[in-house]
Structures are given as structure tokens and as C-alpha cells.
Amino acid sequence: MSSSTFVPQSAHFIVNKDLGRSAFTSQSLPFPVPKCKKSISKKVVSVMAPQQSERKPASTGSVKTAMTMTEKILARASEKPHVVPGENVWVNVDVLMTHDVCGPGSFGIFKREFGENAKVWDREKIVIIPDHYIFTTDERANRNVDILRDFCMEQNIKYFYDIKDLGNFRANPDYKGVCHVALAQEGHCRPGEVLLGTDSHTCTAGAFGQFASGIGNTDAGFVLGTGKSLLKVPPTLRFVLDGEMPSYLLAKDLILQIIGEISVSGATYKSMEFVGTTVESLTMEERMTLCNMVIEAGGKNGVVPADSTTFKYLEDKTSVPYEPVYSDEQARFPSEYRFDVSKLEPLVAKPHSPDRRALARECKDVKIDRVYIGSCTGGKTEDFMAAAKVFLASGQKVKVPTFLVPATQKVWLDIYSLPVAGSGGKTCSQIFEEAGCDTPASPSCGACLGGPKDTYARLNEPKVCVSTTNRNFPGRMGHKEGQIYLASPYTAAASALTGFVSDPREFLQ
Amino acid sequence: MAISSTSVAAAFFNSASAASNLKPSISFLSPPSRKLPSVSVHPILKSVISNARAISIAPRATPSATTTTGSFHGLCYVVGDNIDTDQIIPAEYLTLVPSNPAEYEKLGSYAMIGLPASYETRFIEPDEMKTKYSILIAGDNFGCGSSREHAPVALGAAGVAAVVAESYARIFFRNSVATGEVYPLESEVRICEECRTGDVITIELGESRLINHTTGKEYKLKPIGDAGPVIEAGGIFAYARKTGMIPSQSA
Numbered sequence: 001m002s003s004s005t006f007v008p009q010s011a012h013f014i015v016n017k018d019l020g021r022s023a024f025t026s027q028s029l030p031f032p033v034p035k036c037k038k039s040i041s042k043k044v045v046s047v048m049a050p051q052q053s054e055r056k057p058a059s060t061g062s063v064k065t066a067m068t069m070t071e072k073i074l075a076r077a078s079e080k081p082h083v084v085p086g087e088n089v090w091v092n093v094d095v096l097m098t099h100d101v102c103g104p105g106s107f108g109i110f111k112r113e114f115g116e117n118a119k120v121w122d123r124e125k126i127v128i129i130p131d132h133y134i135f136t137t138d139e140r141a142n143r144n145v146d147i148l149r150d151f152c153m154e155q156n157i158k159y160f161y162d163i164k165d166l167g168n169f170r171a172n173p174d175y176k177g178v179c180h181v182a183l184a185q186e187g188h189c190r191p192g193e194v195l196l197g198t199d200s201h202t203c204t205a206g207a208f209g210q211f212a213s214g215i216g217n218t219d220a221g222f223v224l225g226t227g228k229s230l231l232k233v234p235p236t237l238r239f240v241l242d243g244e245m246p247s248y249l250l251a252k253d254l255i256l257q258i259i260g261e262i263s264v265s266g267a268t269y270k271s272m273e274f275v276g277t278t279v280e281s282l283t284m285e286e287r288m289t290l291c292n293m294v295i296e297a298g299g300k301n302g303v304v305p306a307d308s309t310t311f312k313y314l315e316d317k318t319s320v321p322y323e324p325v326y327s328d329e330q331a332r333f334p335s336e337y338r339f340d341v342s343k344l345e346p347l348v349a350k351p352h353s354p355d356r357r358a359l360a361r362e363c364k365d366v367k368i369d370r371v372y373i374g375s376c377t378g379g380k381t382e383d384f385m386a387a388a389k390v391f392l393a394s395g396q397k398v399k400v401p402t403f404l405v406p407a408t409q410k411v412w413l414d415i416y417s418l419p420v421a422g423s424g425g426k427t428c429s430q431i432f433e434e435a436g437c438d439t440p441a442s443p444s445c446g447a448c449l450g451g452p453k454d455t456y457a458r459l460n461e462p463k464v465c466v467s468t469t470n471r472n473f474p475g476r477m478g479h480k481e482g483q484i485y486l487a488s489p490y491t492a493a494a495s496a497l498t499g500f501v502s503d504p505r506e507f508l509q
Numbered sequence: 510m511a512i513s514s515t516s517v518a519a520a521f522f523n524s525a526s527a528a529s530n531l532k533p534s535i536s537f538l539s540p541p542s543r544k545l546p547s548v549s550v551h552p553i554l555k556s557v558i559s560n561a562r563a564i565s566i567a568p569r570a571t572p573s574a575t576t577t578t579g580s581f582h583g584l585c586y587v588v589g590d591n592i593d594t595d596q597i598i599p600a601e602y603l604t605l606v607p608s609n610p611a612e613y614e615k616l617g618s619y620a621m622i623g624l625p626a627s628y629e630t631r632f633i634e635p636d637e638m639k640t641k642y643s644i645l646i647a648g649d650n651f652g653c654g655s656s657r658e659h660a661p662v663a664l665g666a667a668g669v670a671a672v673v674a675e676s677y678a679r680i681f682f683r684n685s686v687a688t689g690e691v692y693p694l695e696s697e698v699r700i701c702e703e704c705r706t707g708d709v710i711t712i713e714l715g716e717s718r719l720i721n722h723t724t725g726k727e728y729k730l731k732p733i734g735d736a737g738p739v740i741e742a743g744g745i746f747a748y749a750r751k752t753g754m755i756p757s758q759s760a
Contacts, residue, residue, distance in 0.1 A: 105658065108608025108712070113746045113758070133604060149607075198679060200656040216658035216684035217607060218745060226755065230745075264591055265650040269679050294540035298653060353591055439700055440670045449600040449655070473654060474625045476600075502529040 037129040040100040066330035068236040069303050070271040073211040073325055075475055077194045085235035085332075093125070094193035094210075096223045099179050100130040102198035102216075109221030117353040120155050121227035127159040127188050128152055129179040135166055136446045138452035142166075159188070160316040169409065169442040177408035177443030180376040184288060187317030191306035191324035197221060200295045201376050201470065207287035208314075209306030209324050214295065234300045236271040237262075238333040241278040243342035248508045250386060252288035252378060252468065252488035254278070254339075256347040258359025261337065268298030270334075273327065278341040278407050284313040285382045290375045293470050346503050348466070349486040352474045358489045363501035369463035371398070371496040372477070373489055374405030374441075375448035378468025381414040383489040385439075388428040390419045390493035391435040394507040397501035402437040403457035406445035412443050437496070450478040459484075466495040536574060578715040581670040581692075583643030585710045585721075586632055587701055588624065592647055593654030594681065596623035598663040600655075607662040614638060616659055617666025618645040621645075630706050644710045647674035648701045652694075654679020658688060665690030671712055673730065677697055686736045689744035694719075695731040703728075708718075 065074065065082045075082050078089035081481035098106050113119065120126055128148055131292050133141035144162065150162035161182060163175040168316060174183035180201050183189050191209035195202060198220045207213035216228065223229050239258060259266070274287075282290070287304045294302030304310075314322075348363055348482075350356040353496065373387055384406065406412040415428040423431060438457075447457040448469040457476075459465060462481035469477070472484035487495065490504035497507065563714040602619045605612040617639060633640045643662065651674035653662055659685045664672065671692040672685070692698035694712065700719065704710070708723035714737070717730040733740075742748040749755045 102657065104606040108606060109746075112608065115758075138604060143607065144604060198656060198658075200654065202656075207512055214656035214680055216656055216680065216687055218658060218684065218687040222745065222749075265676065265678070268650070270675070288606055295654075298650065409694045449595070452598055452604070453601065471593070471595070471654060473591075473595050475591075475623045476595050478601075480623065 006021070013050060020451060033257055038051065045128050047206050051256070054062065066328035066332065068271065068327045068331040068333065069209065069273060069305065069325055070236050071233055071331070072209055072327075073192055073194060074231065074233050076325070077211070078190070082198050083233045085233050087233045088230055089233060089440060090228050090252060091194055091231050093196050093227055093229055094190070095125055095127055095183075095195045095204065096126045096128060096190050096220065097179055097183060097188070097197035097199070098194065098220055099128070099132055099199060100134070100141070100144045100148055102220065103128060103151070104144050105392070106198055106220035106224060106506040107147065107151045107364040109218055118225060120224050121284040123156050124158045125157075125227070126157050126224070127179075127183065127186075128157055129161050129176060129182050130163055131177055131179050131182070131448070132445045133451050134163055134456070135442050135456065136454050138454070141452055152455070159186070161186075166307045169412075175409055175443075177406070177411070178331040178376045178379065178445055180288070180292065181407040181411065183382055184208070184284070184313075185317070185408060187314065187320075189321060190197045190314065190318060190322035191310060192322055196220070196229060200396050201292055202449040203294045203299065203301050204288050204376055206291035206294065206302040207284060207304050208310055209260070209303055210303055212291075220366075232270040234269055236273050236331070237267055237299075237334045237336045238273050239328075240336060240338045241274065241276040242338070243278055243340045245278050245281060246339050247343070248346055248490060248503075248505050249344060250383075250488040251282055251289040251387040252293075252486075253344060253347045253491075254341065255290050255296075256349050256354070256357055256486065256488075257339065257344055258337070259293065259349070259355045261299045261346070262297055262355075264296060264353055264355045265298040265354075267294065267300075270299055272297065272299045272302040273333070274302065276339075278339075280307060280309075282309075283382060284309060285380045288380070289377060289383075293354070296470060346488065346491050346505070348491060349472060351472050351483040351485065354471060354486060356472075359503075360487065360494075364503070366485070367464065368466050368485070368495055368499060368501060368502040370400050370465050371402045371492050372405070372447060372457055372465055372467040372469065373403070373492055374407065374457075375467075375469040376407060376445075377448075377470040378489055378492070379405055379407035379411065379443075379446075381411050381418070383468060384411065384415050384428045384432075385418070385420060386489040387433055387493040387501075388423075388431040389429050390425075390490055390497070390504055390507050391437075392420060392423050394435075394497050396497050397434075397436040398496040400496055402432075402435075402493075402496040403447070404432060405436055405448075405457065406440055406443045408443050410438060414502040415440050435497075447477050449476060466492050466501060468492050580714060581712045583670070583708075583710065584641055585644040585646050585704055585706065585708050586621070586630070586640070587646045587704050587706045587708075588621075588628070588644035588648070588651075589701060590648035590675075591650045591653055592624075593658050593678075594652060594660040595654055596625075597621060597652065597660040598624040598657065601655060602663075603659055605659070607659055613662065613666050616663045617668070620663040620667035620669070641669055642669075642706070644712065645669050645672045646693075646696075646701050646704050646710075647672060648699060649675045651675075651677050652685075653678035656680045656684070658684045661685040661688055661690045661693075673700065673703065673712070682736075686739050687745040689740045689742065689747070691734070692733065694733060694741055697729050697731060700728050717740060726727045 077091035132345035163172045163174040165171040189205040191210040195212040200214035204216045293304035346360040459482040465485045482491040494502040546730045711720045738749040
């Protein structure tokens with residue numbers, strides 16, 4: 001290969017890409033774990049994978065191939081010295097998460113494929129979180145939560161956040177709510193690990209510097225039985241966000257800016273790494289917002305390098321040792337995008353696609369029917385704090401129905417207990433009440449994805465909604481002709497106050 | 510076994526005189542058993558069994574696009590860009606559990622029901638469980654949005670054999686392959702702009718070719734590659750067992 005003479009690194013790339021391809025198709029030698037014996041056949045303990053010929057350090061003297069964070073995590077999880085984008089590798093999964101929508105189907109596949117009496121690979125590495133369709137009279141939805149409970153009992157699953165009393169969520173101390181926020185709050189997100197979940201927004205956990213990605217029921221069934229998954233190593237796009245974040249912007253604006261830039265398929269099959277001084281200044285919850293919507297650009301995962309903010313957040317949440325990894329200076333990024341955050345303005349994504357970016361002020365003539373604040377994207381404690389800040393600054397009442405759905409029980413508690421800065425000790429709940437918002441609802445995924453017809457705040461009519469959620473495809477929140485404007489909690493609160501899509505600077509300056 | 514892979518494929522894909530039959534039925538879509546699940550055996554499991562049998566006698570030395578043969582023939586339904594999983598199967602139907610045979614069938618009956626009213630032709634008639642369109646033609650980024658496996662399952666259960674899109678969202682593509690429910694094929698050009706709902710289509714997998722009999726045009730498809738043998742086997746489990754990656758079920 002002629003290029004190898006002057007670009008040694010790409011020579012590695014080519015060589016290894018070929019290895020990767022043969023890895024997927026050949027079938028010669030075992031994975032470096034004990035072979036399955038008949039005596040333990042009920043539990044699959046080995047996943048056979050083809051041998052890779054030992055890679056010798058290049059004769060040129062190069063002994064190390066630079067890798068991105070995502071590549072390093074996948075290399076470690078697949079017990080390889082290094083991996084390259086495009087390579088298919090069997091990775092060891094650190095945590096598998098599933099919920100009431102995809103859990104029952106995943107368990108069905110697990111039992112069908114591994115046997116009725118099969119045991120999961122590791123009862124302590126599976127986290128099961130009912131959160132989607134909880135507060136509904138839909139019988140099938142209720143049954144699905146029962147299926148989760150039965151499976152967790154049978155398998156003695158360590159982390160199951162159950163709910164039995166649907167009439168009063170607070171009577172269920174184990175119940176958390178929205179899985180992606182609960183995973184972080186309960187200490188299941190750790191730097192350097194691999195987290196797979198049967199939900200596309202599993203990528204949220206990339207905020208902790210881990211590889212986190214959404215998978216389907218069949219892949220989850222496979223992980224349940226083996227603890228492994230065949231993943232293709234994605235190339236990494238780098239997003240450098242520098243500059244001081246203006247006081248009227250939130251991470252939601254940053255990710256809407258990025259998706260608008262690269263489109264809803266701009267990162268398909270790719271990893272998105274967020275770096276820069278702005279990212280370093282973001283809180284964990286804001287980093288979660290950034291990574292949460294990576295899937296809306298088609299991304300496989302998103303990552304933020306772990307730092308002191310990360311470690312501090314994790315201090316009282318996990319005792320599991322973890323080891324963060326970071327992109328090498330020489331790592332290959334097929335594309336790099338740079339943003340001067342200090343110049344950005346509040347944004348929305350217009351119906352019906354998350355990449356239909358517009359300035360909030362450009363949409364000031366769009367009359368709206370309601371506002372929704374909630375979900376894994378925009379239903380965290382800081383999201384409600386942000387909304388409360390706008391209501392407080394305005395001193396006015398909302399002009400349209402404003403629905404508040406805390407992501408988790410912890411968030412709900414924060415809304416009712418934490419004082420809002422500059423309010424003289426008022427809580428979010430008091431400020432929301434004074435502004436005329438609906439009472440904060442029971443924590444769950446709520447109307448972000450429509451759900452059963454009786455879901456709280458579901459768009460059952462073709463209304464216009466400003467929402468802090470993540471998707472605005474046709475029918476997403478219920479009605480096919482409903483129009484959803486995705487926005488930050490600041491912009492959502494400002495819009496609630498005017499009855500039109502509004503720039504929060506109207507109230508925050 | 511003396512049977513060649515081609516004849517096996519022919520038997521399984523039941524290549525009835527393709528273009529002559531203008532009332533395409535599900536009987537000559539990919540493996541018929543998969544599309545006509547009986548009540549006694551779970552549909553996906555059944556496909557695993559039948560397809561695993563088919564693949565076991567096919568030469569497997571160098572799995573590649575050339576080993577994926579067979580053809581699909583039927584009417585096509587045409588959609589545009591960025592069809593997300595909420596349009597393929599809206600969230601209110603996600604209470605149906607795909608691994609439950611009765612609910613699998615029901616999921617199929619709701620396939621594509623989330624398309625906006627601008628799609629005047631229904632994908633599935635009101636009282637039907639299955640679609641008469643066995644081939645779905647789409648634009649860019651088909652299946653974006655949620656990771657719900659219900660999406661490819663609903664299409665497969667409705668009787669769709671193949672989707673031909675300009676490109677796919679990653680998780681939809683992966684789920685299609687993992688379940689073996691539908692072939693996620695890619696076109697080289699935007700055939701969604703040149704085909705119309707109801708056109709009669711033949712797809713030749715081996716030649717990576719799509720023929721629109723209504724317009725008389727032919728299109729090249731991108732080779733299905735490594736994913737082909739997995740779908741042919743009936744999904745990732747069947748394939749993993751077949752190739753020795755995981756122990757066989759009887760072990």
C-alpha cells in the first residue's frame with residue numbers, strides 16, 4: 001500500500017480493517033474464556049469468536065496505535081490491545097438495562113434461545129427499570145410490568161426498581177422513573193465501562209465517559225444469556241465546543257445546534273465525542289442532555305471525557321472501581337466540528353424533525369397550545385430549576401397549559417425541596433404553582449412518546465406543543481398531526497409565558 | 510447433500526413465475542413459513558428452524574453477498590426520507606410483546622399505521638392483518654428514532670419481505686438482521702422517487718438487482734454483504750449456532 005510509506009498510521013488502519021472483516025466471518029478458534037461443557041449447558045458461558053493473529057508491533061518501530069475514547073473502551077471490553085473503526089468485536093457488557101416496553105420481549109427471546117430454566121449471565125449486571133407506561137389503566141402495559149417483576153424474582157436480579165401501587169408513586173420506595181436518569185442517579189453509569197440498553201436514549205450515559213448504546217430485544221436476549229455483544233467499532237466525530245456559555249443557553253441548545261448542522265443522519269454508525277472549554281464547564285446533567293440526543297443525529301454513542309465534575313458526581317453513588325480512558329492526541333477523527341458557543345442563540349427544532357433547526361426568536365409568531373417539560377432529555381432536576389428561573393424572573397403566569405413530568409422520584413423530590421437561587425428560599429414547586437403550571441405529575445416517560453391513550457399530557461388532538469423532549473417526528477407525542485417544537489427548558493418556560501414560541505432572553509435579561 | 514444452494518434457495522424462496530402473477534401473495538415472499546406462522550410454533554422460532562435447515566446445506570466457506578440468493582416478488586409501498594420508528598409502529602402499540610406469538614401477529618396489523626394522512630393509500634386495509642405490499646421502498650435514514658425491535662418485527666409480521674431504502678438508521682438495520690425479519694437492502698439511487706405504491710417489483714438478491722415491472726426500469730442494489738447469511742439463517746441466534754459462535758440449543 002503506497003500510503004503506508006508516508007502515513008504509517010493509516011497503514012495500521014488498513015491492516016486491521018482486514019483483520020476485523022475476517023473476524024466476523026471466520027469461525028475457527030474460541031473466545032478466550034472457558035469452553036462450554038455439557039454439565040453447565042444451561043448457561044452459555046462461552047461465546048466463540050475467531051482468532052486474531054497476534055499483532056506484532058510494526059516493524060517501523062511504531063508500538064502503539066492511537067485510539068479515540070470509544071475505541072479504547074471497546075478495545076478493553078473486547079480484551080484486545082487495540083481496535084480500529086469498522087472492526088467487529090465481541091465485547092463484555094458491564095451493564096445491561098431494560099424497561100417495561102422491551103424487557104418482556106427480551107426475556108421471551110432469552111428463554112426461547114437459552115431454555116425455560118436458563119439463568120442470566122450475571123444477576124448483578126442487569127438493571128431493570130419500569131418507566132414507560134406506568135400510570136395507565138392499559139391492561140397489557142400493566143401486565144408488562146408484572147412480567148418484569150416475575151423475571152426479576154425468578155432470576156434474583158439485584159437492581160429492579162419496582163412499582164406496585166400505581167395510585168401513589170411515593171408509596172413505592174424502589175420506584176425510580178425514567179431509566180436513563182435513574183441509571184445515573186443510582187450509580188450505574190461509570191467511566192470506561194460498556195452499558196447497553198434496550199432504548200435508543202441509552203446513549204445518555206456517554207456523559208460519564210462510558211460507551212453506552214441502544215440495542216434491540218434480540219441483541220438484549222443474547223446479552224442476557226452471554227454477557228457479550230458483537231459490536232462494530234464506530235469512527236468518532238469530534239465536536240469542539242469552546243467559549244463561555246451565555247446565561248440564556250442550555251445544553252439542549254448546543255445539541256440542537258449540532259443536529260441542525262449535521263442532520264438526523266449525520267452521525268449514523270458513528271461516535272460523537274464532545275470536548276472543549278464549554279463542555280468542561282457543563283454539569284453532569286447538562287452533559288447528559290448533550291449525549292442524550294446523539295441518537296437524534298443517528299449516532300451510535302456519544303462521549304464526554306470524564307473529569308473532576310464526573311468524579312465528584314460519582315463520589316456518593318458507586319463503590320465500584322472504574323477506570324476512565326481518554327482519546328489519544330494522535331487519535332483519528334474523520335471529522336471535527338468547532339463551535340464558538342458564546343455566539344449561539346436559543347434554538348428550537350421545528351416539526352417534524354429534530355434537525356429542523358431555527359432560532360427561537362425566528363418562530364415568535366408561532367402560536368402554541370401547550371408546553372411540556374419532562375423526559376430523559378429535559379425532565380431532570382436542573383431542567384426544572386431552569387424553567388423555574390424563567391418563571392421567577394418574569395413574575396407572570398403561563399398563558400397555555402404547562403405540563404411538568406419529573407423524570408424520576410428523586411427529581412420530583414428535588415422540585416419540592418430544593419430552593420431556587422434568588423427566590424428567597426422558594427422551591428420549584430412553589431414557583432410553578434404561582435406561575436399557574438399543572439401540578440408536577442408522577443415520574444415516568446409520560447407523553448414524550450405518546451404511549452397509551454390515557455397517558456398524562458399526551459397530545460390527543462392536533463395541537464402545537466413546545467417540549468423539552470427529544471423527538472418531534474409525526475405522531476411522537478400522540479396525535480399524528482400534532483406539531484412539536486423541541487426546545488430547552490428556558491425556551492419552553494418563556495414560551496409558556498407568552499403563548500408563542502419565545503426566546504428566553506425576553507425574561508432572562 | 511446433493512442439493513445446490515441455488516436449488517435450495519429456489520425451493521425456499523418459491524420463485525413462482527415472477528412477473529406473471531399480478532396478485533402477489535405472501536406465499537412467494539422470502540421463506541414462506543416465516544410469513545405464515547402457525548399457531549403451534551412461534552413464528553420467529555419457526556423461521557429459525559426452517560431457515561437453519563436451508564442454510565445448513567448451502568456452502569458456507571466464504572459467506573458473502575454471493576451466497577445470499579433468492580428473489581422476492583410483489584407490490585411495493587413507497588415512503589420518503591427519515592421514516593422514524595414511531596411511524597412504522599407508534600408507541601401506543603408497544604405494549605404488544607413481539608416474542609408472544611399472538612401479539613406478534615397483532616403487531617403486524619399495525620405496521621406503518623403512524624404514517625401521516627398525506628399517505629393516501631393505506632399500508633394495511635382496515636380489517637386485514639397483513640399488507641398486500643411485500644416490498645417497502647424508502648428514502649434516506651429509514652427506521653430512525655427509537656430502538657424498538659417492534660419496528661422490523663411489525664413489518665415482518667405484516668408480510669414485508671424486504672425494505673429497499675437509500676440508507677438506514679443503525680439500530681433499525683441491526684434489529685432487522687438480528688431478528689431476520691426483513692432484508693434491509695440499500696439502493697444506489699433514490700428509487701423512492703421513481704417507484705410508486707402498487708408497482709410490481711422483483712428483487713434478485715444474488716444479483717443485487719431490483720426490477721420495476723410496472724415502469725420497466727431496473728436498479729442496482731448495494732450487496733447485502735455479511736448481513737445476508739445472518740438474515741438467511743433466521744437471525745443472529747440461528748447464525749451464531751450455525752457458525753459455532755454459541756453452542757447449539759440441544760447441547
